[in-house]
Amino acid sequence: MSTRQVYEEELSSINDSVFAMGDDIEKAIDKTLFAFQNLSVALSNEIMRHDDRIDSMEYQIEERCISIVIKQQPLASDWRKVASYMRMIADMERIADHCSDIAIYIKLLAGMEKVPVPVHFTDMFRIMRKMVTDTFRSFTENDPDLASSVIEMDDQVDIYFNQITNEIAGMMKQNPENIRQYIDYLFINKYVERMADHAANIADWVYFIVNGELKLKFTDRYKKESDTQ
Numbered sequence: 181m182s183t184r185q186v187y188e189e190e191l192s193s194i195n196d197s198v199f200a201m202g203d204d205i206e207k208a209i210d211k212t213l214f215a216f217q218n219l220s221v222a223l224s225n226e227i228m229r230h231d232d233r234i235d236s237m238e239y240q241i242e243e244r245c246i247s248i249v250i251k252q253q254p255l256a257s258d259w260r261k262v263a264s265y266m267r268m269i270a271d272m273e274r275i276a277d278h279c280s281d282i283a284i285y286i287k288l289l290a291g292m293e294k295v296p297v298p299v300h301f302t303d304m305f306r307i308m309r310k311m312v313t314d315t316f317r318s319f320t321e322n323d324p325d326l327a328s329s330v331i332e333m334d335d336q337v338d339i340y341f342n343q344i345t346n347e348i349a350g351m352m353k354q355n356p357e358n359i360r361q362y363i364d365y366l367f368i369n370k371y372v373e374r375m376a377d378h379a380a381n382i383a384d385w386v387y388f389i390v391n392g393e394l395k396l397k398f399t400d401r402y403k404k405e406s407d408t409q
Contacts, residue, residue: 201238202316205276212279216368235273264386264389300343301369308373348362
């Protein structure tokens, strides 16, 4: 087998690993929503344990990307793909981290008096989930138009985020005895909004792989990334 064939097979294998990591993250998101809706401590613990697996996948893919750059000196188009993979998996790992973060607050909520969930929380969560699904579909299908639509969907999540934040603030005023639960809802609300930001970032890198340019302006990306620190 020629050096070029080995190189192409390794690049294809890395692509498959990125897809597998995405599939794992979609499952983690679904478990997180179910755990939230049912205040499941057991499932929350499972989500938190699963985060180690995602961390390991990120590390392994990153190592292989670095190795292929050092050993194979990829062509410009392939280099764009490898560089994008490394940025994508960083955002993917952050989505998994936020699933684990939300699981922590689910466990706290499970130990307190139950209070009403903000009206549009599930709507926001499901839009974020669709963003992630469409992002990975755009990746597997090399579809820049679908990736572009994901980036635009982030605005819907931001609208819901502001509505829910205002709703929670009103709940705190009306029911100060439950302020601890509402604070936990605020944190969960922010983590879901951040997950949508990361999905938009991933979609932008998919767009870059296909078209060689980014849709998000540098200032927009910088703001999103600094907000997630």
